[in-house]
Amino acid sequence: MEYPSCLPPICQTNLTNLRRCCGIQRSWSPCPVFNCLVLGESISRRIEFVIKKVYSEREDMRMAIDSGIDILANLKSYRNALALISFLPDELLSDIFYTVMIAEGPWSQGWCRLMFVCRRWHRVVMDHGRLWSWISEGNPFGYEFHRMKVWEKRSKGFPLSLKFSNKQSTPLFIRNSHRVRLLNVEGPKSDFIHFFGDIRDLPMLESLQLSLRPLDEQPATPIYLPSFLVQGGVPRLRVLCLEDVFFESGKQLQVLANLTHLELARRIENIQPVLPSLRDIYNTVKLSPVLQSLKIRHYVRISSDVQHLPPISLPVLRLLDLNMDIQIISSILQFLVFPHTTKTSFIAHSPTQHDASYIQGVKSLMIHVRRHSGHKDALVLRSANIDCGIFLSFSFSQNDTCPKYFLGSEKPLIHILLYPASQRENRQMIVKIINALPLGKLAVFDATQVTCNNIEPDIEPYKQQFSWETWRTLVRLLPVGITIRIGVNNAMLALLSG
Helix, strand or coil, rough: CCCCCCCCCCHHHHHHHHHHCCCCCCCCCCCHHHHHHHHHHHHHHHHHHHHHHHHHHHHHHHHHHHHHHHHHHHHHHHHCCCCCCHCCCCCHHHHHHHHHHHHHCCCCCCCHHHHCHHHHHHHHHHHCCCHHCCCCCCHHHHHHHHHHHHHHHCCCCCCCCECCCCHHHHHHHHHHHHHEEEEEEEEEEHHHHCCCCCCCCCCCCCCCEEEEECCCCCCCCEECCCHHHHHHHHCCCEEEECCCEEEECHHHHHHCCCCCCCEEEEEEEECCEEEEEEEHHHHHHCCCCCCCCEECCCCCCCCCCCCCCCCEECCCEEEEEEEEHHHHHHHHHHHHCCCCCEEEEEEEEEECCHHHHHHHHHHHHHHHHHHHHHHCCCCCCCEEEEECCCCCEEECCCCCCCCCCCCCCCCCCCEEECCCHHHHHHHHHHHHHHHHCCCCCCCCCEECCCCCCCCCCCCCCCHCCCCCCHHHHHHCCCCCCCCCECCCHHHHHHHHHH
């Protein structure tokens, strides 16, 4: 058939080629427009066919890849199943995971990476509620609140350990109060004044830590412990830590018994609650013979009601930390009997402004320290460090290096911090401390923290450092042949040159 003569020869040739490529068998119509429509439809069908073919090949490839991934995952699962740890029962594996979580810090989420090791570990982690029983807040709080609800569900009824600093967490505590084992609340008073709501008992509670501070109150009103906590509402309580939270009366403190850790602290000076007396502390300690840690900071009022009291033995006491007036520290040491391996820290304040009674109090304190550290069963002191400023601080350890009291989690065996008012008092206290302790085997004395250039004999307390005479007094008292580590300061250079 001849093409219409209205088309140029070049167009006729192109149409013939397209017709051949598209597989058009029918003859051309005399109408050029019709022929173009037929050709366009054929091209569309051809393109659609090619696209479907490409999609089909891609789908076949995807299925082949997925199959390969499944085969690889099954091979890895089989390889993991042959590992020795895979022969452990789920319960023992869960105990190992729990130990890892406690070692890394139960409040962190780093342990959750255990879920991504293999399928079995993921299943074990998800199935054992104890691993999800430590719930704390984080930032941003909106996301963390959702996570806390997820962990609450995964805990599956196990006793909970809760750490809160936001009042929005109160509902989680209220609906789980029957299974709370540990409770740590720290934040402003306004957020947690109604935290306990209508709760009248916490039957599973073993550890309670409360640190509630008033904000913008002049004067600050005391925050008191809910009465049900000292009226039999927490029968399993063993750890009690209160910071700026007080008892309405000393008799409430005496109700507590069988404690293993007791920490009472008053840090805000403008709070003036009714503090427990020494007799209250005595009776409380007496009811807790298995006490392992006792820390008190400005929480006891001065009184003379502990004279001639029978001593109390605390055979498993590991830490005694007293930060208060020096008279109260000495009074407490009169009735406490504890192992000679117990770590002790005494931060002794003067009840008045630097009078002669403070030096006498230091003498009385060092008598107790000498009796404790000089016993035949006491640990040998091998290292020490000194720090000074508006205070004078000595630390002693049985190890080759003495840890610094205010740095790090490890504490020295003996720590003593005093507040001298002059270089003369500095020397008096140094003599009493060093003469009271058995330092015959002391090998290292670290004085690198004393780095100030002030060398005058008497200056303002906030600039106070060691004078030449004070340095000489200290060095002459130390055993011969020990290593003294010093900082760069004019006083030591003057001492060495003299």
